[in-house]
Amino acid sequence: xxxxxxxxxxxxxxxxxxxxxxxxxxxxxxxxxxxxxxxxxxxxxxxxxxxxxxxxxxxxxxxxxxxxxxxxxxxxxxxxxxxxxxxxxxxxxxxxxxxxxxxxxxxxxxxxxxxxxxxxxxxxxxxxxxxxxxxxxxxxxxxxxxxxxxxxxxxxxxxxxxxxxxxxxxxxxxxxxxxxxxxxxxxxxxxxxxxxxxxxxxxxxxxxxxxxxxxxxxxxxxxxxxxxxxxxxxxxxxxxxxxxxxxxxxxxxxxxxxxxxxxxxxxxxxxxxxxxxxxxxxxxxxxxxxxxxxxxxxxxxxxxxxxxxxxxxxxxxxxxxxxxxxxxxxxxxxxxxxxxxxxxxxxxxxxxxxxxxxxx
Amino acid sequence: xxxxxxxxxxxxxxxxxxxxxxxxxxxxxxxxxxxxxxxxxxxxxxxxxxxxxxxxxxxxxxxxxxxxxxxxxxxxxxxxxxxxxxxxxxxxxxxxxxxxxxxxxxxxxxxxxxxxxxxxxxxxxxxxxxxxxxxxxxxxxxxxxxxxxxxxxxxxxxxxxxxxxxxxxxxxxxxxxxxxxxxxxxxxxxxxxxxxxxxxxxxxxxxxxxxxxxxxxxxxxxxxxxxxxxxxxxxxxxxxxxxxxxxxxxxxxxxxxxxxxxxxxxxxxxxxxxxxxxxxxxxxxxxxxxxxxxxxxxxxxxxxxxxxxxxxxxxxxxxxxxxxxxxxxxxxxxxxxxxxxxxxxxxxxxxxxxxxxxxxxxxxxxxxxxxxx
Numbered sequence: 001x002x003x004x005x006x007x008x009x010x011x012x013x014x015x016x017x018x019x020x021x022x023x024x025x026x027x028x029x030x031x032x033x034x035x036x037x038x039x040x041x042x043x044x045x046x047x048x049x050x051x052x053x054x055x056x057x058x059x060x061x062x063x064x065x066x067x068x069x070x071x072x073x074x075x076x077x078x079x080x081x082x083x084x085x086x087x088x089x090x091x092x093x094x095x096x097x098x099x100x101x102x103x104x105x106x107x108x109x110x111x112x113x114x115x116x117x118x119x120x121x122x123x124x125x126x127x128x129x130x131x132x133x134x135x136x137x138x139x140x141x142x143x144x145x146x147x148x149x150x151x152x153x154x155x156x157x158x159x160x161x162x163x164x165x166x167x168x169x170x171x172x173x174x175x176x177x178x179x180x181x182x183x184x185x186x187x188x189x190x191x192x193x194x195x196x197x198x199x200x201x202x203x204x205x206x207x208x209x210x211x212x213x214x215x216x217x218x219x220x221x222x223x224x225x226x227x228x229x230x231x232x233x234x235x236x237x238x239x240x241x242x243x244x245x246x247x248x249x250x251x252x253x254x255x256x257x258x259x260x261x262x263x264x265x266x267x268x269x270x271x272x273x274x275x276x277x278x279x280x281x282x283x284x285x286x287x288x289x290x291x292x293x294x295x296x297x298x299x300x301x302x303x304x305x306x307x308x309x310x311x312x313x314x315x316x317x318x319x320x321x322x323x324x325x326x327x328x329x330x331x332x333x334x335x336x337x338x339x340x341x342x343x344x345x346x347x348x349x350x351x352x353x354x355x356x357x358x359x360x
Numbered sequence: 361x362x363x364x365x366x367x368x369x370x371x372x373x374x375x376x377x378x379x380x381x382x383x384x385x386x387x388x389x390x391x392x393x394x395x396x397x398x399x400x401x402x403x404x405x406x407x408x409x410x411x412x413x414x415x416x417x418x419x420x421x422x423x424x425x426x427x428x429x430x431x432x433x434x435x436x437x438x439x440x441x442x443x444x445x446x447x448x449x450x451x452x453x454x455x456x457x458x459x460x461x462x463x464x465x466x467x468x469x470x471x472x473x474x475x476x477x478x479x480x481x482x483x484x485x486x487x488x489x490x491x492x493x494x495x496x497x498x499x500x501x502x503x504x505x506x507x508x509x510x511x512x513x514x515x516x517x518x519x520x521x522x523x524x525x526x527x528x529x530x531x532x533x534x535x536x537x538x539x540x541x542x543x544x545x546x547x548x549x550x551x552x553x554x555x556x557x558x559x560x561x562x563x564x565x566x567x568x569x570x571x572x573x574x575x576x577x578x579x580x581x582x583x584x585x586x587x588x589x590x591x592x593x594x595x596x597x598x599x600x601x602x603x604x605x606x607x608x609x610x611x612x613x614x615x616x617x618x619x620x621x622x623x624x625x626x627x628x629x630x631x632x633x634x635x636x637x638x639x640x641x642x643x644x645x646x647x648x649x650x651x652x653x654x655x656x657x658x659x660x661x662x663x664x665x666x667x668x669x670x671x672x673x674x675x676x677x678x679x680x681x682x683x684x685x686x687x688x689x690x691x692x693x694x695x696x697x698x699x700x701x702x703x704x705x706x707x708x709x710x711x712x713x714x715x716x717x718x719x720x721x722x723x724x725x726x727x728x729x730x731x732x733x
Contacts, residue, residue: 036676043683071675072682074668075635077628079556083419084672087409091676105536113554129536129629131528173532211518211532212634 219244409673454617488613
């Protein structure tokens with residue numbers, strides 16, 4: 001029993017030592033804006049949606065000395081999301097960013113429950129669970145991207161670079177954002193074929209949705225069978241499934257095969273790096289997620305928060321595009337892409353957001 | 361001269377569970393301290409997060425509901441010497457049956473609830489009885505069989521939801537159940553200030569009582585426990601072992617099906633594909649901490665409920681990152697799940713004390729004798 005007492009004493013001492021460290025946690029901050037984020041399915045370092053959004057928040061916190069925090073819900077149900085939103089609100093966070101369409105119903109509830117808290121939802125807008133009511137309150141801003149335009153640019157760039165070959169598409173879940181990437185991608189490739197004489201083939205069998213955003217091994221298998229069928233470039237708009245596609249491409253490239261992947265959401269070039277310093281990522285169809293979260297925070301600080309509005313990030317407002325640097329694209333290709341981007345901005349090129357006459 | 365009889369002391373389940381929890385919390389505290397956070401404030405916010413206001417208490421109870429039913433399922437199978445690792449699959453099928461009823465059956469509320477509960481019970485029981493039958497008939501180990509049943513359920517859901525229960529725009533989850541068709545009721549939601557508290561909690565409490573009665577007061581319970589403590593002996597005594605194995609798995613499955621009911625029609629109101637409910641495994645820890653007794657499960661599930669619903673608030677208030685918070689919870693679960701070690705420890709301590717007391721008694725007696733001479 002004596003030993004136990006000694007052990008307890010030591011533990012308590014340890015506790016007090018740590019207490020001293022702990023009190024330094026809350027450093028003084030200038031603004032009273034405290035920014036919280038609730039992550040969607042997946043981790044904060046998902047190289048995609050969560051990470052992109054969080055990077056924007058971090059950038060804002062650096063520039064404006066803000067208190068920021070992210071929480072990871074236990075699951076992906078509305079109840080799980082609302083719980084974490086409630087945790088952030090109870091902890092004093094008054095500006096909450098939720099990346100992903102899955103937050104739509106949770107934000108619908110939260111906008112009434114916490115009228116003093118500002119919310120930003122990316123890739124969706126608040127509506128009731130049965131889709132009967134769409135309503136956005138003045139404390140919510142919803143952000144959409146024109147994924148079709150981003151997909152168009154990436155498809156066009158890849159087609160110009162490769163000139164002749166077979167392109168495939170792997171999607172995650174069959175949801176509007178992913179579908180629009182797919183449709184835009186096909187239009188971009190077609191545009192290159194028609195206007196620039198490239199000879200890119202696309203087949204229905206090489207265009208599919210895996211059904212999840214986290215099944216890495218399934219992504220790898222799908223990529224393997226596509227590459228076996230002679231596909232040269234795969235556009236993977238599929239989160240974790242896309243990681244599997246990238247892994248397979250790396251394996252093949254390491255074995256001397258000439259295969260490529262087009263990344264999605266963020267610049268995935270670093271993900272495709274191989275030991276020899278080359279990357280199998282040809283280019284990426286980006287949505288400037290960090291810009292969205294940064295801009296929204298900035299707007300709130302300037303008193304111009306677009307509450308009650310549904311915003312669209314498009315080529316026109318520089319909300320999307322391919323990465324600024326593309327080591328795997330020729331200079332002539334990026335120049336052409338810049339021209340197309342300018343035409344898209346001016347409205348000379350229109351990219352359909354529907355799949356009429358396209359695969360799926 | 362009086363002879364004092366010293367009874368051999370045995371550790372009781374409560375002592376074991378409490379020491380496991382305390383040590384788990386200490387281990388969690390050390391982990392928090394090692395990443396530079398103050399464990400005292402950490403735990404303060406953890407428990408406040410679970411119990412701070414009536415809404416949070418409601419959420420804690422709603423979280424505990426599912427764990428309680430799964431824990432009960434696992435504990436019940438334990439009693440018959442079976443390890444039901446398939447609660448996740450039974451939850452899914454029970455939840456699927458309940459979701460189907462919720463979308464397609466419209467009846468007056470009391471009658472509807474009975475149909476809903478029966479559907480979940482039957483679905484879960486079906487998923488439990490198959491491994492039970494395989495075990496009884498072909499001696500297929502239930503761990504293997506129930507794990508496989510988990511995956512059959514998982515992929516069946518994967519097919520079933522998009523095909524028959526699809527939401528208006530999403531392929532990956534079922535259409536949301538109307539509140540009037542769910543386990544949530546306006547008066548409970550109001551009482552708990554808009555929390556997820558639902559009728560499932562009462563179903564869980566009733567289940568605890570029913571299972572306790574079955575185990576303690578019925579012949580069935582006696583024979584189930586006899587099979588659990590010694591299969592061969594039970595057989596020798598004329599108890600139909602195989603029949604009991606099947607019945608045990610059926611009831612365990614039914615309980616897990618009810619857990620699915622509480623989760624998918626009370627807590628979340630829709631089903632998502634591609635998600636194996638983690639509660640199916642957390643329930644094992646709940647059962648272990650509760651020493652496989654119905655009342656133990658009741659309390660341990662409430663404890664886990666507090667941990668799980670308080671976690672987020674701890675994250676929000678401290679600098680403990682969410683991933684570390686998960687680790688801390690896992691450490692606590694780990695210690696509680698290995699509560700057998702604490703039982704040994706306390707048994708040894710008590711035995712030593714008992715021996716000491718005995719020795720004292722003996723020497724005292726010897727002295728008395730000496731004096732007598």
